[in-house]
Amino acid sequence: MPGDGKSASKVLPGLRTLTGYRREWLAKDVVAGVVLTTLLVPQGMAYAELAGLPAITGLYTSVLCLLAYAVFGPSRILVLGPDSSLGPMIAATVLPLIAAGGDSGRAVALASVLALMVGAITLLAGVARLGFIADLISKPTMIGYMNGLALTILIGQLPKLFGFGTDADGLVDEARAFVQGLADGEAVPAAVAVGGTGIVLILLLQRLLPKVPAVLVMVLLAIAATSLFDLGRHGVGLVGELPRGFPPLTVPDIRWSDVGPLFVGALGIALVSLADTISNASAFATRTGQEVRGNEEMVAIGTANVAAGLFQGFPVSTSGSRTAVAERAGARTQLTGVVGAGLIVLMLVLLPGLFRNLPQPALAAVVVTASLSLADLSGTVRLWHQRKAEFFLSIAAFLGVALLGVLPGIAVAVGLSILNVFRRAWWPYNTVLGRVPGLAGFHDVRSYPQAEHLPGLVIHRFDGPLFFANAKAFRNEVTRLALAEPPPVWVLIAAEPVTDVDTTAADELEELDEALDERGVSLVFAELKDPVRRKIERYGLTRSIDPEHFFPTVEAAVAAFRERTGARWTAPDPPVPDVTATER
Missing domain, CATH: 3.30.750.24 (STAS domain)
Known part of the structure; x- marks a missing residue:
């Protein structure tokens, strides 16, 4: 019946795209999918390690969220996946629950449950039409939060970039431990060369040749340098061979005592994910002439997180950078993401050793450049000139992240936004x-x-x-x-x-x-x-x-x-x- 088809397309927006698909879009979607994969693979692995998880889980997560969003996502162009802004929040939630020494299996289980919780929260919010929740963080406080997050990520990646590790937790302790490591001579010159060169190369290519996949070029050159100079023997850590194949549907097993801390983290991650998604959806909808469907976006994000959580993945969000790459490559529909997911699966099945010689400092370089894109210093300066009160709100949110931590920082950001609304109502003009x-x-x-x-x-x-x-x-x-x-x-x-x-x-x-x-x-x-x-x-x-x-x-x-x-x-x-x- 016509009514059944209409209701089905409302529940599964992917059907709307499929029924209106044009033949001339196919070549563009396939090419864009190939280009997008060159970014999905290194970023997926890098952001997984940023979250304190094995690199392979970033690829599992990328595949599942791309496929889920292709079915449930209302936008034809948004790209989901592991995100640099969520990585520290995931790590801050999961790592304290793991015993000293680390247990990667337990970390993956905890992160998967976290994804399921984030998915459930966003699904319920979408069904209940609570899209306005994403407005709980004002732009000035979000700028401050992101600036604090960028600094936190940067400081946290410096030891890895220099070829050593620390057990420090928190921005101040991590900075102190990094300086102490340098003083103790723990830096590996070859790692510093790889990481530093990687950062410079990515930034130069992004600025001078924006259409060139800068991350892929850097990764391929880093792999070539490993083979040419035998970097592994010079103390540079390598990714190693990834597990072959794809994981089965898995119900993660955790302790009851883990549920409370995970739920608190899931609330913060869901809020940031929703705010990021609505922001990106609005920006790209304006450019492509599409309509923003906030509640459908929440359902899609929730479904993507649930799918990732059932296959050893972790929480995801939309990515402005990856969406921009797909758009520049000519993407027309979510078939672009399906192509990307298919290529990642083929790589895992047929070529799991493709990135075994990828240096860890190169992944750190990917994360560092991503953290730089999170910071908005010009926006902060603009706030100073336009409205001092909102500038100080931004600085307070920045300090909340930098001094209290990522999860308390998001609570500070939300609290400041709400207090700012109340202040304006309390003392109106x-x-x-x-x-x-x-x-x-x-x-x-x-x-x-x-x-x-x-x-x-x-x-x-x-x-x-x-x-x-x-x-x-x-x-x-x-x-x-x-x-x-x-x-x-x-x-x-x-x-x-x-x-x-x-x-x-x-x-x-x-x-x-x-x-x-x-x-x-x-x-x-x-x-x-x-x-x-x-x-x-x-x-x-x-x-x-x-x-x-x-x-x-x-x-x-x-x-x-x-x-x-x-x-x-x-x-x-x-x-x-x-x-x-x-x-x-």
Whole structure:
């Protein structure tokens, strides 16, 4: 039935793409899939090790999330996979649960359960249509978080880049351990040469030849250098031969005591993954003319994580860099990702030793360059020039990651974002309005000091909802205006920006009206929104505040005041000269 096909395509967006697929897209999708694979393989292995897991799990994860997103993903172009921003969060969650000395099998099981939890959280959020959750992190706090994450990744990769390891945990301890390792002569010159050259090569190619797969070129040259100079004998660690084949469907086995810590980590990872996905989906949808379907994206991300978790994988997110590579290579649909997944499987089955001579410092170089792309120093500088408060929010989020750790850092970022919203509602902008000759309406006297006023009338605008946190501040400001000399007859509230009035604010308004009446001052409202007016009536305020003191517009209220008092517009008083300053 037609309705069944429509509902099926809604549950499985991949069917929408399949039914509308064009023959001329096939060659472009296949070529883009081949190009994308050259990035998926080295990055997948590098980000797996960043997460504290065997390199092979990065390839398992890449395959499953690409296939799952091809079926459930609403975007035709987004590419999923292991991500540099999630790697430290996975490591921070999993590694503390592993006994000293490390157990790779247990680490993989823990990471797989983490992926299942992230998948369940995002699936439930998508089904419940909670796409707005991704908005819990504001851009300034996300910039600070990512800057802190970039520094954390960079410092954490330095020992590997220099050919040795440390047991330190946390940015400060890792930096101290790295410096101590250098002082103790643990650096391997050959590893430093490979890692340093790899970073320079990737950055130069990305800048000078952006269409060239910089990571693949560096990886191939590093493998060639291993064979040519026998780097393994010079103390450079190598990836070694990967396990042949693909893992079976596996239900990971963990302890009950692991569930709590994993769930806490899963919440943070899910939030970052969702924010990253919605951001990338919006950016690429604008460029390709597609519609952003936030809730479907969450379902797709959840499904991809569940699929990865059942095949020895770990949590995934979308990747802006890999999506950009696919787009530049001509990708038209998610068949690009399917081709990439198929090529990785063929490599694992037929050529598992292809990357056995890949130096570990080369993988560290991949991660370091990825961390540099996470940082947004220009965005931080822009915040300083545009809005100091948001700059300091960004710095606080940065310090939260750098000093407290990755997982506490995301909690700090979310908390700061929520507090910033509350702060703006708590102390909204408020001002007095006046008439500016030649301009329609009434305007802020701070912006227009020459604005005229009517003697006996103060027009006050409060730019926010009235609720328990700011009701007292509103009352104090109106009282201050009413105590001016000479005292006003009316204090007119230009209430169009007031989007809500709660019961606490209603009580404050009633007490304020009574206090002003005792002074012979009337509290008057104009432009109250209908929903707010209905709330005020439900609270019974229209019984205490004169119903005739509610006007549909500020203009109508001003006209009524002039009719009752005969007041005329008056220019503002000139400023009193500073005699002391003049004498000096």
